[in-house]
Amino acid sequence: MWRKAAAVCLVTAPIALAVATGVDPALGDDQGYGVYRAHPEATQWHSLLLHWAWVLFVPGLLGLLAPIRRRGAATAGVAWVAVVIGLVTFSALMAFDFFLLALEQNLPDAQAQAVDERFQQLTWTVAGWQWPGLAGWGLALILTPIAAARARVISWWTAGAALAGTAGYFVFAISPVPLCLIGPVIMIGAYAAAGWQLVRGGRAGAAEPDNFGDFRRRAGRICMIAAPLSFAAGMATVTADTVAHPVRTQVSAFLLHLGWVLFVPAVLHVAARAGRFTQVAAGVTVLALINFSALMMGDSADLAARQVLDAATADRVGDTFGGLPLFAFGWMLPGMVLSLLGLVVVPIGAAVDRVVSRWTAALAVAGVAAFLGLGLGWAGVVGPLLLAAAFGLMARDLRRPRSAELVADEDRGAREEAAA
DSSP: OHHHHHHHHHHHHHHHHHHHHHTOTTOTTOOSTTHHHHOHHHHHHHHHHHHHHHHHHHHHHHHHHTTOOSTTHHHHHHHHHIIIIIIHHHHHTTHHHHHHHHHHHHSOHHHHHHHHHHHHHOHHHIIIIIHHHHHHHHHHHHHHHHHHHHTTSSOHHHHHHHHHHHHHHHHHTTSOTTGGGHHHHHHHHHHHHHHHHHHHSOOTTTTSOOHHHHHHHHHHHHHHHHHHHHHHHHHHTOOSOTTTOHHHHHHHHHHHHHHHHHHHHHHHHHHTTSOHHHHHHHHHHHHHHHHHHHTTHHHHHHHHHHHHSOHHHHHHHHHHHHHOHHHIIIIIHHHHHHHHHHHHHHHHHHHHTTSSOHHHHHHHHHHHHHHHHHOSSGGGGHHHHHHHHHHHHHHHHHTSOOOHHHHHHHHHHHHHHHHO
């Protein structure tokens, strides 16, 4: 199931990238302020589709890396970190396009530029979001095909085509149509071939020691502890007076973002031992978490607006930003609702599948309920700490040997999937 899902993502991601690139209203020499104001619908579609392109690349690229064992394991380890941390963070940067649209819809170009420039000067935002996002984006798209080809998951011809498409996108992304579409179109063909080879091929080097699998499992266990602790630290540092505490505001936003990002490998690690329903729930939760993590950038954007504008104007910009329909319904609401729901459903599913205890699922439910009910500040730390206890106990449970009955169930499911 995971391979088929990854293959679908490998096809849909570059298609979304091609459409997003084609509808970008700021192609060619028209890069100044005011372009988004003149093309609000195209701006929203461009930003939303571009964000979803990078979101879908995350499970797609992780799926290409999953069969790797010893051959290519070192490259795959770097690529895995680049995908999970860098590419997820890069997808969040697309949210600022929506914020810039909200600025342009409420302010003259000079004030919109002033807020934009202030945002670009926020130290924690630049170091915590832009640098790792840009670096991880590039490394993920370059190293993943190389590692997959090295491990014989895909052919070198397919990897070369994927790299050629990536290079074409890097060079021509903001060129006029049709030049800007060269890279995405090549990527569509290359990653469609990669998805086909991923689904049709067996496990690469089945006789090899599973070095990369051991790395992923260790990383998953670490993230099961680190994710809720980062979440707790972010909640503890939230401040209502953002202008008076600008550094604290940025640190809190970054820690909350990091917490939701680290929940991605944590949830995948839980689902790896569970049944079909839990795995599907985990897949939906991963996509939601990537969307939810991006929303924390809004705290830094709001800070930049309040440092430049008066409170009433900043409030008006914030209301416009949150009310943009494609942002609200295509990004914000599904990210928030499905992330929190998934952090409940995945532990419950794993408990039903008997891979974790029922007490851990109950703790996860209590953690999400406390987060929703206790608000911000120190009281808001209770929910994340309950989640830390829940996921910590689940990490302990997952290290135990599987029962013979569960192994038989997994083998039966694998045979049924192979027959299908």
